[in-house]
Amino acid sequence: MIHFIIEGKEFEVADEVGKTLLEIAFSNGISIKHACLQGVCRKCRVLVEEGMMFLSDPSDQEQEEISDELEQGTRLACQSKIVGHGKIVVSQE
Ligand code: FES
Numbered sequence: 001m002i003h004f005i006i007e008g009k010e011f012e013v014a015d016e017v018g019k020t021l022l023e024i025a026f027s028n029g030i031s032i033k034h035a036c037l038q039g040v041c042r043k044c045r046v047l048v049e050e051g052m053m054f055l056s057d058p059s060d061q062e063q064e065e066i067s068d069e070l071e072q073g074t075r076l077a078c079q080s081k082i083v084g085h086g087k088i089v090v091s092q093e
């Protein structure tokens with residue numbers, strides 16, 4: 001079970017491992033800014049406040065586009081995939 005808080009909206013999902021933060025937000029009626037879905041436009045930048053350990057390591061695109069922000073917890077929602085169950089708290093930047 002994954003407990004999400006995205007943009008202040010709380011919900012739980014059972015089997016979303018492998019899906020991106022953006023896909024999960026959409027399927028739960030939460031709008032996150034986006035455009036390219038390829039990790040290039042940077043519009044889907046989000047701040048992961050909790051649960052980074054349940055997300056994939058930064059993709060090559062994230063390393064390239066937001067390398068200076070990764071340490072502060074910023075991720076690209078179209079690139080960050082769920083890899084484990086727990087609590088994940090995300091807000092848009
Ligand atoms: S939608 Fe463009 S970087 Fe994620």
